[in-house]
Structure formats: structure tokens, C-alpha cells
Amino acid sequence: MSRLLRGELIKAVTTRSVLGFALGGVAFAALNALAIAAWSGTLDEVPEKEEALSALPILLLLWGLVGTAGEYRHRTAAPAALVARRHRGVVLSARITAYALTGFLLGTLTTMVSVGLALPLLSDHPGPDLTSGDVGAVVAGNLVAFVLSAILGAALGALIRSPVLGVVVLLVVNFAVVPLLSGVWEAGVNLTPFGAAGVLSRMTHHTTLSVVSAGWVLAAWTVAVTLVAVLVERRRDLA
Amino acid sequence: MTSSRGVGIRGAGDRSAGDRSAGDRGAGDPPVIRVEGLTKRYGRRTAVDDLSFTVRSGRVTGFFGPNGAGKTTALKAVVGLARPTAGGAFLRGTPVTAVRPDARLLGVHIEPCGAHPGRTGRAHLRSLAALAGLPRRRVGEVLELVGLEEAARRRVGKYSLGMRQRLGLAAALLGDPEILVLDEPVNGLDPQGIRWLRTLVRERAAHGGTVLLSSHMLGEAAQTVDDVVVIDRGRLVHAGAIRDLERSGESAVAVRTAEAGRLSALVAAAGGRTKAAGGGGLLVEGLDAAEVARLAHREGVLLEEIVERTASLEDAFFGLTGGADR
Numbered sequence: 001m002s003r004l005l006r007g008e009l010i011k012a013v014t015t016r017s018v019l020g021f022a023l024g025g026v027a028f029a030a031l032n033a034l035a036i037a038a039w040s041g042t043l044d045e046v047p048e049k050e051e052a053l054s055a056l057p058i059l060l061l062l063w064g065l066v067g068t069a070g071e072y073r074h075r076t077a078a079p080a081a082l083v084a085r086r087h088r089g090v091v092l093s094a095r096i097t098a099y100a101l102t103g104f105l106l107g108t109l110t111t112m113v114s115v116g117l118a119l120p121l122l123s124d125h126p127g128p129d130l131t132s133g134d135v136g137a138v139v140a141g142n143l144v145a146f147v148l149s150a151i152l153g154a155a156l157g158a159l160i161r162s163p164v165l166g167v168v169v170l171l172v173v174n175f176a177v178v179p180l181l182s183g184v185w186e187a188g189v190n191l192t193p194f195g196a197a198g199v200l201s202r203m204t205h206h207t208t209l210s211v212v213s214a215g216w217v218l219a220a221w222t223v224a225v226t227l228v229a230v231l232v233e234r235r236r237d238l239a
Numbered sequence: 240m241t242s243s244r245g246v247g248i249r250g251a252g253d254r255s256a257g258d259r260s261a262g263d264r265g266a267g268d269p270p271v272i273r274v275e276g277l278t279k280r281y282g283r284r285t286a287v288d289d290l291s292f293t294v295r296s297g298r299v300t301g302f303f304g305p306n307g308a309g310k311t312t313a314l315k316a317v318v319g320l321a322r323p324t325a326g327g328a329f330l331r332g333t334p335v336t337a338v339r340p341d342a343r344l345l346g347v348h349i350e351p352c353g354a355h356p357g358r359t360g361r362a363h364l365r366s367l368a369a370l371a372g373l374p375r376r377r378v379g380e381v382l383e384l385v386g387l388e389e390a391a392r393r394r395v396g397k398y399s400l401g402m403r404q405r406l407g408l409a410a411a412l413l414g415d416p417e418i419l420v421l422d423e424p425v426n427g428l429d430p431q432g433i434r435w436l437r438t439l440v441r442e443r444a445a446h447g448g449t450v451l452l453s454s455h456m457l458g459e460a461a462q463t464v465d466d467v468v469v470i471d472r473g474r475l476v477h478a479g480a481i482r483d484l485e486r487s488g489e490s491a492v493a494v495r496t497a498e499a500g501r502l503s504a505l506v507a508a509a510g511g512r513t514k515a516a517g518g519g520g521l522l523v524e525g526l527d528a529a530e531v532a533r534l535a536h537r538e539g540v541l542l543e544e545i546v547e548r549t550a551s552l553e554d555a556f557f558g559l560t561g562g563a564d565r
Contacts, residue, residue: 007370014362015355070355076363078320079353079410083342083371091370237321 004084004094005101011076012067012098018106021063025110028056033114037121044127046134047205052118053130053138055110057149057197058174063106064099064153065166071095072161078238088238089230096154096226103150104143111142137211138202144215145200152193152222155229190214193221269332271296271418271449272317276326279312279473286312288473289326294451294466299444301464301481302453305560309473310453311349314422317451318347330418342371342414349422352407356396360387360406363395367410381409386435400427408436419443421452425459437463457556461485471560492523492531495544502540509534520544 012018036043036052043049071077077091084091115135122130130138160166174194182189189195190209198204199214209217270293279287287309294300304310315321317328319335328335330345338344354363364378382388385405395403404427411419419440425433440450440463454460457467467484469477477484496502499521503513511525523531528547535542 003369003372007366007368010362010366010369011355011358014359014366015357017357074355075351075353076355078349079347079367080370081320082318082340082345082347083367083414085339085341085372087339235322237315 004086004091005097007080007084008091008095008098009101011071011080011095012102017063017067017070018102021059022106022109025055025059025106026113028059029110029114030117032056033118033121037118037125043122043125046128046130047202049122049125049127049130050134050138050202051205052122053111053114053135053142054202055107055114055142055146056203057142057145057201058170058194059110060103060107060146060149061153061156061170061193061197062167063103064096064150064155065157065160065170066153066163067099068095068154068157069161069163069166070157072158072238073163081238087234089234092158092230092233095158096151096229099150099154100147104147106150107143107146111139111146114142115139141200141202141211141215145197145218148200148215148218148222149193149197152218152225155222155226158229158233159225191217193218196221270294271331272451273329273332274313274317274326275329277313277316277323277328278325279309279316279321280324286473287316287323287470290470290473290475291326292468292475292478294449294468296449297444297447298465299440299450299452299463300466300468301457301460302451302468302470303457303460303556304453304455304470306455308455308470308560310455310470311422313470313473314349314420314451314453318345318349318420320347320349342367342373342416344414344416345418345420346411346414346416347420348404348407348411348424349420350404350407350426352395352403353410354395354403354406357394359392359394360398360402360409361391363406364409364413367413371414373413377413381412384412385409386432401429401432404428405432416448418449419451421450423454424452425454425456433459469556469559476559490527491548492526492528493520493544493546493548494523494531494535494542495520496535496540496542498540501538502535505534505538505540506531522548 032054033052043052081088081091119135157166160169178189178192178194181192187208190199190207195204196214196217199207199209200211200218272294274290274292277287277290278285290313302310302314312321316323317335319338319340330338354360361378361382364381365375368375368378382391385408387402387405387409390398390402395406398406404424408424411421424436428436440452444450444465452460461481464481467477467479467481468475493516494502499519502521506513506523506526509526509530511523514522516522528545532542532545
């Protein structure tokens with residue numbers, strides 16, 4: 001597995017996408033920190049302050065999705081499968097793990113930017129300050145959301161196999177289906193991967209779902225989609 | 240470009256008598272690749288229809304057919320990338336679906352080259368070497384082998400068609416595999432590259448390797464292959480040694496003589512046939528030029544002109560596939 005992971009990591013970090021996603025993540029984290037901590041008025045509650053530290057897990061969902069779907073778009077999955085000495089499901093598992101690891105690094109980078117920018121700004125706001133425990137919990141939640149989102153995105157990419165179609169599906173679900181669901185069944189939104197990731201990263205607060213439960217919901221989605229992707233990968237044609 | 244497996248490049252790079260005898264060594268061996276009743280359908284469209292053939296070790300087998308004949312689909316099924324609708328392919332007697340994919344056993348190049356346009360050629364090969372568990376030095380070796388060292392740090396998206404082809408071949412050769420399966424490998428290669436490729440596959444066959452390569456240009460690839468498999472519209476239309484295909488073309492001897500009637504009778508007595516050709520000439524079938532010349536000399540028939548007309552491999556190919564009518 002280590003050689004497969006090494007090979008997949010080389011693939012994940014040797015295109016310009018990784019740089020694009022790193023810059024995009026950093027830019028969003030900085031904008032989010034400034035928008036909430038500097039430009040949105042008084043923050044006097046802990047959940048409001050925590051929101052300033054949150055990042056954007058959907059970015060990592062896109063990272064995994066675009067990367068893995070690109071393997072089929074550019075036919076790079078076929079040569080990998082032909083040399084791997086393991087069946088395709090194992091190769092895909094290694095690929096997804098590579099996206100989880102790179103997702104963790106990208107998540108760490110963007111979280112460092114969020115925390116580094118937002119914490120000094122938050123100290124000017126009234127109300128209770130964030131304790132180191134609060135900050136640690138937000139950072140941990142962000143990182144878990146990032147890693148799970150990267151895995152979920154990579155698994156979805158293996159199923160959809162087209163980066164463009166994948167991104168369109170993701171945007172439609174996030175900006176059309178989830179808001180529609182919210183109108184019908186508000187609590188149900190938190191049970192979607194987007195809703196759970198929002199709770200986990202503290203972008204959403206004042207919800208009935210706890211942060212830990214949100215982690216379990218996102219993990220359940222991730223495990224289910226990953227299992228389907230690995231099983232399907234073994235049965236589908238490549239190239 | 241240098242040669243693989245430490246064997247020097249032969250001058251011509253074409254199939255030689257020595258190569259043929261090397262190839263013939265594999266004639267009695269069990270086939271390395273066996274395709275049995277392979278069928279692949281996409282919805283209602285049948286891309287490959289009940290295809291069966293074998294590929295032996297120490298031979299270069301050409302897989303021919305017009306564009307859209309189903310060659311690439313069949314090759315994908317042979318190497319395990321596509322799942323057959325019916326039938327299957329076997330590598331050394333084991334169903335390809337049960338064979339553990341290994342760069343040391345099977346090297347495959349199927350167009351396109353399977354490299355991300357945003358990745359450098361070297362990074363592409365490094366990732367494959369890591370996945371295959373091969374030492375990193377192999378990357379440099381195959382880059383040198385295919386003549387891509389100088390372009391190795393450029394992104395694949397900036398490569399020409401010929402360079403992408405070379406990169407695909409480098410990937411196929413990474414594990415120095417026992418079996419090579421190459422889909423249209425000469426596409427985009429310059430004459431020097433084509434010659435290099437011919438030499439490479441002949442050398443591999445001479446050293447007991449097995450090569451299956453597809454092409455839609457039989458005449459060009461004929462200089463390289465020992466055996467041929469010809470398909471048309473997904474179906475097998477011919478399988479056998481290329482020599483048999485060369486012989487299968489209807490050859491004739493064109494003769495001009497003032498004694499056409501007498502020569503016709505002599506040819507008929509010798510087991511041949513004659514047809515009238517324009518300008519008072521005769522077309523003799525069933526005897527070769529030497530036999531016709533000897534017969535005429537022995538019987539004192541003066542020949543004013545004698546020319547052997549051999550049907551080309553292309554003619555044979557078009558005859559098999561109906562390509563000339565398309």
C-alpha cells in the first residue's frame with residue numbers, strides 16, 4: 001500500500017491544481033476571517049467568534065472530486081491500474097488516501113491563516129473571549145471536515161468520472177437542492193454532507209445538531225460513498 | 240535513442256531471416272495471449288464480436304483492421320481495462336481478470352498516452368514507477384530509451400503527438416515487461432522513431448518477448464510483424480503468419496509472346512491457367528515467373544516480355560476487409 005500511496009501522492013502534488021487549491025483556500029480563509037471578525041459588526045457570542053475561524057470544507061470536496069475525476073478525464077487511471085500489482089479497488093483506496101493526506105495539509109494551511117488573522121481581530125470584540133480549548137475544538141473540527149470532505153470528493157470523483165459534471169452536480173446540490181430542502185425540512189439540511197460539514201467547521205451555528213454528531217454524519221456519508229466507489233471501480237471499464 | 244535490453248540496434252531495424260527463426264522458436268509453445276470468443280457491446284452497438292486468436296512468445300503479432308474495426312476495444316479487453324460482454328482473454332492460460340497487473344509482466348500503451356497534460360513527463364513516469372514498485376532509476380533509463388530526456392521536465396500538454404507517443408511507450412517499457420501490447424504505436428512518430436520502434440519490438444521478440452501491436456496500416460507494419468490478426472467490424476477475418484498472407488495475394492505472370500496460343504497450351508499442360516491481357520499479352524496464373532520462363536525456354540517459345548505481378552499486402556488487406564470499397 002505504501003508504494004501505491006507514494007505513486008498517488010506524486011500524482012496529486014505534481015499538477016498546478018494543488019497550488020490553485022492552496023491559494024484559493026488561503027484567500028477564502030483570509031476573506032472569511034476579515035468579513036466576520038472585522039466587517040460584520042459586533043460579535044459578542046462564542047459561536048459567532050468561532051465562525052470567524054472556520055474555513056470552507058467544500059473547497060476540499062472540489063479538490064478531491066476534480067483530482068480523482070481528472071484521472072478518468074485524462075485517462076491516467078488506466079496506466080496506474082495496469083502497473084499497480086493490486087486490484088483497482090485497492091488502487092482507488094490509495095488514491096483517496098492520497099487526497100485525504102493532501103486535504104489535511106491544505107486544511108492545515110487554510111486553518112492557520114484563519115486562526116492567525118481572526119484571533120487578533122476577535123480580541124477587540126466584547127463578550128467572552130475564545131479559550132484555547134474553543135480554538136482547539138474549532139481547528140480540530142475544521143481539519144476533520146477538510147479531510148472527510150477531501151475523501152468524499154475523491155470518492156464522488158471516481159463515481160462521476162467527469163470533473164466538469166462533478167463540479168456542476170456539486171454546485172447544484174449545494175446552491176439549489178440544499179436550500180430547497182431547508183425550506184421543507186430545516187433540520188434535514190444538517191444531515192446532508194454540506195450541512196454536516198458546515199456544523200463541523202462552525203460555519204453554521206445555533207443548530208440542533210452537535211459538532212460531534214455532525215462529524216458522525218459527515219463520516220457516515222464519506223464511508224458510504226467511498227465503499228460504493230471502491231466496489232464500483234472494480235466492475236467498471238477503464239480508459 | 241538507445242536500444243532496450245542491452246542489445247545493439249540492427250542496421251535496418253526490419254524483420255530479418257534471423258528474426259524469423261527466432262520467432263519460429265515460439266511456434267510450438269502454448270500461446271502467451273489467448274483470446275476466446277471475445278465480445279464487447281456498448282448498448283446495442285457491438286464493438287467486438289466473438290473474436291478468437293492467439294499470440295505466441297518470441298513473435299511480433301500485428302493486430303490490423305480499418306479505423307473503427309474494434310482494435311482498441313479488443314486490446315483494452317485483452318489487457319483487462321475493459322470487461323468483455325462475453326468470452327475473454329487469457330495471459331499464460333490465466334483469465335486476464337485474475338492476473339495481478341504487473342509492469343514486469345505486461346507493458347501497455349493504448350492511445351492517448353494516459354498522462355495528465357499539467358504534469359511533466361518525468362513526474363508521470365515517476366508516479367508509475369512508484370505504483371509499480373520499480374526503482375526510480377528506471378524513469379531515467381526509459382526516458383533515455385525513448386529519447387525524451389531533454390523534454391522530461393516539460394508539461395505533457397506542451398508535447399507534440401510524437402512525444403506523447405514516446406512517453407506512452409516509455410510507460411509501457413518501465414517494467415521491462417515480458418509482454419508488450421501497443422495500440423497504434425507508430426502514430427505521430429517520425430521516420431527515425433518508426434525505425435527505432437521496429438528495432439525495439441524485433442529485439443524483444445528475438446529475446447523471447449511477446450509483442451502485440453495494432454495498426455491500420457498493414458503495409459507499414461508488415462516489415463515488423465511475424466503473425467497477423469486482421470479484424471473488420473469487430474470480427475476476425477484472418478489470423479496466421481504474415482508469410483501466408485503475403486502468399487494469399489493472387490499473383491500472376493504477365494507475358495508477351497507471338498506464340499500466345501502455344502504458350503497457353505503449354506501452361507495448361509503444366510497445371511497453370513492463362514487469361515488474355517491487353518496488347519496481345521497473356522496473364523499466367525498458377526505458375527511463377529521462373530516456371531513460365533523455364534517452360535518457354537524448353538519448348539522454344541520466344542518471350543518478348545515477362546513480368547511477375549505480385550499482389551501487395553495492402554491488396555490482401557483490402558480483400559479481407561473490403562477496405563478498397565469504403
